Amino acid sequence: MERNQTAFVILGILAIHPNQSGYEIRKTVQQTVGFFWGESFGQIYPTLKRLLADGLIIPSASGSKTRMTRQEYSISPSGLLRLQEWLAVPYREDPPRDEFLLKLFFGAEVAPNVSATHIRRFQEQNRKVLSTLLELQALGRARSAHYPGFPFWILTLNYGVAHLRASLEWSENALAVLAALETPHSKNPHSEEDIPGKP
Amino acid sequence: MERNQTAFVILGILAIHPNQSGYEIRKTVQQTVGFFWGESFGQIYPTLKRLLADGLIIPSASGSKTRMTRQEYSISPSGLLRLQEWLAVPYREDPPRDEFLLKLFFGAEVAPNVSATHIRRFQEQNRKVLSTLLELQALGRARSAHYPGFPFWILTLNYGVAHLRASLEWSENALAVLAALETPHSKNPHSEEDIPGKP
């Protein structure tokens, strides 16, 4: 019945790195799985309470870092079991919704330049994320290679990198197609561009 | 202020192909943008009513197909304007949430085989979708090449195909990595259980 995925993100993060506060958990999420998963405080804090009530996490006194008002948590044995249970269940694929592709799909209703603008933004965004992932990869190899989770982290990073590269390659071609749409072959004496469409 | 994306999907679909009922719209959505966008009846029918009340779509008598109880709609001039307006606005990127990657990321908490099972399922699923997209591509070239939207439809299909191929390539490698994890550095059947790399 458990649909609240936030609970499992928290459990998983605490399994890797215990003694974290809600604030820290969120930061960790952003820094590790951020490129394919997001969590908001409005979700984290209530879930933390529920996990505590269910005995899946346990409070741990803030040992050292700061003496600020904060509550740290660690995963409990039953929490780990719960996490492992969930990990064994087939992932559910939620209906994808990609607004970028949707706007592109309806591109014929507006000037080609509108779609080109979306694609250029998409390109920039992907380049940015790609560079941070590559940094993460380098950093990870230097810092986390001894963790048991390391091979899995690299796998997800590779996935991200592969998809970002596919996106970037695709967008080069897409921009070329749109440019050809804007300059129809007959009107312009200087243009001999043939449309990319590779077989 | 308009956050309800369903409205724009409907508008866009009706712009391409008028005189469709709610039922048909959903089918069209599935058959065209289905691989990156989903809509449920619970969302479509109320939205249809709202669009009608706002004058963005107009009822059209069911002309021919069947004489069943149904209401067909077409996009109105103001609806088309509204759609074009929306298309010009930068797409918003919703926080991605990929449960498959999340489970893989936490893979060290369970036996490698658990993750391998997820990946194999992922692989199968991707292969299926890839083959339907390739079919769609062929069908599209035969049937819809004369539509003004055609180049844009092809673009989104190409995007899908590129990503699915990236996923499939990645998963081959991922399975190899996991297999290597299960059999620690031993190509030799007579290998002794040796050091799991602790410096």
Next chain:
DNA sequence: ACACACATGTAATTGGTTACATGATTTC
């Protein structure tokens, strides 16, 4: 003194799925 990051929480809203309820038409 001020800004910024740390830190925790609640309330309102919403976008969306799922299940429920109902019935007509076609096809085997």
Next chain:
DNA sequence: GAAATCATGTAACCAATTACATGTGTGT
């Protein structure tokens, strides 16, 4: 006459975001 598909809607529920509210510690 049973099953599948066509067809329309509502109600319950829920996960999640956003905005709001409040306060502490650190560095400049």
